Amino acid sequence: MDNIAGSKSSLTWAVHISVAALVLLWVFPTLGLLVSSFRTADQIYSSGWWASLFTQESQNPAIRLEGDEVQDGLFYVIEGDLFPTTDATISAWGTSSRDPEAFAPGDVAELKDGWTVTVDVAGDFRLTSPTSMEGERLPRVFTTAETPPEFTLDNYDEMLFSPSTSQNMAKAFFNTLTVTIPATIIPILIAAFAAYALAWMDFPGRALLVAFVVALLVVPLQLALIPLLKLHLSLGIGKGYLGVWLAHTGFGMPLAIYLLRNYMVGLPRDIIENARVDGATEFQIFTKIILPLSFPALASFAIFQFLWTWNDLLVGLVFLIDSTGDTTIMTRQIIELLGTRGGNWEILATAAFVSIAVPLGVFFAMQKYLVRGLLAGSVK
Numbered sequence: 001m002d003n004i005a006g007s008k009s010s011l012t013w014a015v016h017i018s019v020a021a022l023v024l025l026w027v028f029p030t031l032g033l034l035v036s037s038f039r040t041a042d043q044i045y046s047s048g049w050w051a052s053l054f055t056q057e058s059q060n061p062a063i064r065l066e067g068d069e070v071q072d073g074l075f076y077v078i079e080g081d082l083f084p085t086t087d088a089t090i091s092a093w094g095t096s097s098r099d100p101e102a103f104a105p106g107d108v109a110e111l112k113d114g115w116t117v118t119v120d121v122a123g124d125f126r127l128t129s130p131t132s133m134e135g136e137r138l139p140r141v142f143t144t145a146e147t148p149p150e151f152t153l154d155n156y157d158e159m160l161f162s163p164s165t166s167q168n169m170a171k172a173f174f175n176t177l178t179v180t181i182p183a184t185i186i187p188i189l190i191a192a193f194a195a196y197a198l199a200w201m202d203f204p205g206r207a208l209l210v211a212f213v214v215a216l217l218v219v220p221l222q223l224a225l226i227p228l229l230k231l232h233l234s235l236g237i238g239k240g241y242l243g244v245w246l247a248h249t250g251f252g253m254p255l256a257i258y259l260l261r262n263y264m265v266g267l268p269r270d271i272i273e274n275a276r277v278d279g280a281t282e283f284q285i286f287t288k289i290i291l292p293l294s295f296p297a298l299a300s301f302a303i304f305q306f307l308w309t310w311n312d313l314l315v316g317l318v319f320l321i322d323s324t325g326d327t328t329i330m331t332r333q334i335i336e337l338l339g340t341r342g343g344n345w346e347i348l349a350t351a352a353f354v355s356i357a358v359p360l361g362v363f364f365a366m367q368k369y370l371v372r373g374l375l376a377g378s379v380k
Helices: 012-036 041-046 049-053 154-161 163-200 206-216 221-235 241-264 269-277 282-293 295-311 314-319 330-341 345-378
Strands: 056-059 069-072 075-081 089-094 108-110 116-119 124-129 140-147
Touching: 012 049, 012 345, 041 345, 116 140, 154 345, 163 206, 163 241, 163 282, 163 295, 163 330, 206 241, 221 241, 221 314, 241 295, 241 314, 269 282, 282 295, 295 345, 314 330, 330 345
Parallel strands: none
Antiparallel strands: 056 140, 069 075, 075 124, 089 140, 108 116, 116 124
């Protein structure tokens, strides 16, 4: 009784597994980016994000001893805690990078000039010397310790409120909105008219135009960048917001027309014919009947176009002037962070998650329209 209406297909399990695999492929990197944005640089370097949820034993970077010196009998003593903000449990420690696990908690290490140092299991240390240690360079201690899960908001504090970083990110955020919103609205307005004409208006060459639009879908974006930039320069548009809006409109137009035309051609013919019989013009049919009925398809393309333009880097680099930094978009700003901060991965992870927060919000808010719009164009 397979493949009969009302019965489940034998491939249902394969569909479920495929969907689960796609969801995991999408969720795990996003979750890793979110978790990494709440970790310190040392944690990111020492272990993967999946280990941050559990107590873990790891070798920590060297910690140079510091503290106030006090005199205790014949010795000068400095005491302190290696991990004042965490509840670490030390299993081994050392004073040299060549042997970072030379001592067990409680052992006493002999250093230069009669100096001694000991570290207990909780990370408390005691450094002693027969002479004053004022002005001396204190030794470093390497530790191997079990540390509980630890998360911090310092990365977001630096990203959003630090004067040196937040100003650039805020400017990049609004620049990205300036690019994305018009680059989403303009192609929808134009494509809706074109899709209606290709779906419901009879004129010579309509089928060829539809085939031409489908052919444009496979044109590589990189192939058209330089010719389009030369066209902009010859027309006097140059580099700027107008240029990037027109570029995104041109690159998004074939998909917009294709999706909207497929949706509109599936609308009930009787509604449109009755409107024509009642004397409605094509513009009235389009604005009062077609557009309200096509909202799922319009929303579907709007999501695609918004996500693409928000995450775009290539078109922004080619069509936006960026020498002054006044038009830097977020994807470019993240690259700047990579160039100036080197390996500060905790800042990069935070910046990357901030940049995807808006697309995620848009997607989850309008995902039901995305599904309805795509399915409506494929099921007749």
